[in-house]
Amino acid sequence: MSQDLFALVDCNNFYASCETLFRPKLRGLPIVVLSNNDGCVVARSKEAKLLGIKMGVPAHQIAMMVKQHNVVMFSSNYALYGDISNRVMTTLEDMAPSVEVYSIDEAFLSLGGLGKASDIVSYGLDIRERIQNWVGITVCVGVSTTKTLAKLANRAAKAYPATGGVVDLTDRQRQRKLLAITPVEEVWGVGRQLSKKLHDLGIHTALDLADTDLKTLRKQFSVVLERTARELSGESCLELQEVVSTKKQIVCSRSFGARVEGVAELREAISSYTVRASEKLRAGNQLAKQITVSIRTGYFNPNEPSYSNMASTTLAVPTDDSSKLCKAANGLLEKLWRPGYRYAKAGVMLADLYDQNVVQEDLFAPQASVARSTLMATLDGINKGRHGKVFLGAQGVKQGWRMHRQYLSPSYTTQWLDIPKV
């Protein structure tokens, strides 16, 4: 059997590119996309990067720069990005025998049949061209014999324009050359904490890591880092995961647009997050048995009294019923809430998830459960496309805690009213 061959296809400046897709006039301008609640920078156009705007900086810290250089700001518009992402992925699925959608803007492909170096590069260029022409998004392609090396190849394709956006990293000598000039913290799977420890041990480049004794790595760190080192040396440990595995937890958490003190308002927020989480649960045909609620004050103001706590409960029978889950969530909230704090964020997590078709029916209330599930399906049908058209009373009407989205772009591809007119 021939060796594994992976390609990593990654969209360039994805969120920023999505925002310019239907507004060509913005191309060439510095653009940033903000996180939920317009908190901090999560994506930048090439021009914004050149201005020195860093990933993750709080929005208020770049206010000066925004004014000075006419930086265009956007709130994140996940409906838009999700839809563009689907277009990219569908295009890829036409071009490769198997595709693993790894995140909203990247996918691993398995390239079983390709062998010759010239094939690899021209195939990568084909992918680039087609996605550019069909979807309007620029991608880079990295190819190698392991996923971790393919990631690295992709970084190189992005970093060096001379590559034309495609890097073939199947050659052993080329691999070692690139590893030698790559700082260890840029390796996939090596984050802040690990790189600190690695530097202390004198491991500074990706090549250093690849050449470190595997037993030592396992003993001093874990199997995860050992695997990364193997992958860097060309030994494939991570397979392509084509089928999306079923979720193990579902989270809905948000920072508030304004601080919240009263338990009544908090209840509205918790109810809304629970409803949203239940929708996701039903969309995946799952049921939840465990629910966790968390609330907290702000992270950053040292002068403010701080409080953070979570509580969870296990239901007798797994359910996907919004109102049952809401009742449980609000029960937990009563236990958590303390007066005198200004709350900044709350969240709901569903865990211990079951497949809808596999779970034991509740022997004593079969009729009721059928009626409820019909009701839930009806709600989901009405709310499809735009959430919250029909909602539980507990979610509140005023919703003063809702997150800020001051710079939201139209949903060009998912709302009839927002479709661009030519």
Added chain:
DNA sequence: TCTGGGGTCCTAGGACCC
């Protein structure tokens, strides 16, 4: 005044059992 959200995996340690 203003600092995101949603996931996964691994490990250590405690509870419990024989």
Added chain:
DNA sequence: TCTGGGGTCCTAGGACCC
């Protein structure tokens, strides 16, 4: 004075990813 060993399961916490 002396107080086992091995296994499983669960949970909390920490690390990582985008």
